[in-house]
Amino acid sequence: MIEIRIHGRGGQGGVTSAELLARAAIADGRFAQAFPSFGPERRGAPVQAFVRVDGKKIRLREKIYEPDLVLVLDPTLLDIVDVAEGLKEGGMVVVNSAQPAEELKRKYGWPKAACVDAGRVALEELGVPITNTTMLGALLKASGLLGVDGMREVSEERFGPKLGPKNYKALERAFRETAVA
Numbered sequence: 001m002i003e004i005r006i007h008g009r010g011g012q013g014g015v016t017s018a019e020l021l022a023r024a025a026i027a028d029g030r031f032a033q034a035f036p037s038f039g040p041e042r043r044g045a046p047v048q049a050f051v052r053v054d055g056k057k058i059r060l061r062e063k064i065y066e067p068d069l070v071l072v073l074d075p076t077l078l079d080i081v082d083v084a085e086g087l088k089e090g091g092m093v094v095v096n097s098a099q100p101a102e103e104l105k106r107k108y109g110w111p112k113a114a115c116v117d118a119g120r121v122a123l124e125e126l127g128v129p130i131t132n133t134t135m136l137g138a139l140l141k142a143s144g145l146l147g148v149d150g151m152r153e154v155s156e157e158r159f160g161p162k163l164g165p166k167n168y169k170a171l172e173r174a175f176r177e178t179a180v181a
Contacts, residue, residue: 001054002145003064007083008073011043013132016158017071018049021136023154024146025053033058046081053145071139072096073118073131084110094142094178096131101181114142116178125170126163133167137174148175 004021008014015036022034030053037048050064066086072095077083084093092112095104096119105113116138118131125134133155140148151171156164 001052001058002069002143003067004051004053004069004071004139005064005067005083006049006051006071006073007077007081008047008049008132009043009077010045010047012073013130014047014049014073017073017132017136018051020133020151020154020158021051021139021146022053023157024150025051027153028146028150030055031058037063046077067091069094069139069143069145071135073135075099078104078108084108087111092142092180094135094139096135096138101179105181112142112181114138114178114180116174118174121170121174121177125173126166134170134174137171137176138178140171141175141178142180148172 006014006018018034022032025032032053034051052058066088068088068091070083070093072083075097090111093110094114097115098117101113101115118134119129122131122134123129140146152168155168159167
């Protein structure tokens, strides 16, 4: 089973990212679940979402404490939240950052890191700095969990015929531009 924890801020689309990833995994013939963890937070407050993907039924129904992968939508969280808390040995942190992956890996002591400047990609492709689908491209590149093509249909279903292709294009571009260390 692959367990993923997503860190973002309210309104950035972390919950949507989890949902899209789970739906793409299910369409790929796997079992998956996605769920958020938040209380009465307001827009901009730190939030988490979780995804599990497996080849067999998933019976766990609890928060992910020891993720294989951590996805960070907002780099300002790196200095206020221990995003790598509980990260499994050999796990990877995938970050929206213009900083080199090797530099972040060294600074925070992560076993593996992947980075893409998702804010820039989202602004250039979508016209808004919402990085949820863009960061899914980075996660797919870093993990090999699913192929990028598997995200096309779920993106178009979720965002419609106008925004779906734009989101998919941003995802593909982030996939190409992600650096792994």
